[in-house]
Amino acid sequence: MPYNRYPFELPPLPYGYDALEPYIDRKTMHYHHDKHFKTYIDNLNKALSTHPKLQGLTLKQLLSGIVILPRDARTAILNNAGGVYNHKHFFEGLAPANTGIHIPGKALGALIAKTYGSYDAFQGLFTEAALDVFGSGWTCLALTNKGKLQILKLKNQQTAVEKHMKTLLLFDAWEHAYYLKYKNARADYVKNIWHVATFRQI
Ligand code: MN
Numbered sequence: 001m002p003y004n005r006y007p008f009e010l011p012p013l014p015y016g017y018d019a020l021e022p023y024i025d026r027k028t029m030h031y032h033h034d035k036h037f038k039t040y041i042d043n044l045n046k047a048l049s050t051h052p053k054l055q056g057l058t059l060k061q062l063l064s065g066i067v068i069l070p071r072d073a074r075t076a077i078l079n080n081a082g083g084v085y086n087h088k089h090f091f092e093g094l095a096p097a098n099t100g101i102h103i104p105g106k107a108l109g110a111l112i113a114k115t116y117g118s119y120d121a122f123q124g125l126f127t128e129a130a131l132d133v134f135g136s137g138w139t140c141l142a143l144t145n146k147g148k149l150q151i152l153k154l155k156n157q158q159t160a161v162e163k164h165m166k167t168l169l170l171f172d173a174w175e176h177a178y179y180l181k182y183k184n185a186r187a188d189y190v191k192n193i194w195h196v197a198t199f200r201q202i
Contacts (some may be wrong), residue, residue, distance in 0.1 A: 011028070022176055033087075039083075040084045041084055046076075059081055085159050103119075105140050116148045116149075136173070137174070168202065171197070
């Protein structure tokens, strides 16, 4: 499993670079996937290269706190494993618009309605959280191990894994995710990304 264990490899995009146009443009996808995502992969491999004992661990194992990471490499491993985990989910979670799959599955839809009152209310809260991420980070709809939903604002490359939660929906709120097309208009990017976002099943 080269995508889940050392040496990590860049997973190919599951669709074309221009498949998310006009909401996310080809150039942004190229830089975001082939440059930014790849850099996290390369830096994670570099950080693990001198720690053979950690090389058999999966991304989740590296991030979940079940092993004590060596002090000299801890920050590099967590930042880059977080970057790999988040970007993997992010790109896998996007899909061309108008394919009829941009709504939650039946079970998740019911849980969203129960938790937030309605899908529209949830979408409003999630959008607000995405606009509210200060600096670089992510907005995540996560499932706790008690089966509850939470909207998380993750700083930098924090992940839901560190909180022992499952990622169901993830928006990249780093400027590199939208700057080429949207410049500083994060609100327009967040509004448009709903057209190409998909939810994981619960
Ligand atoms: Mn990113």
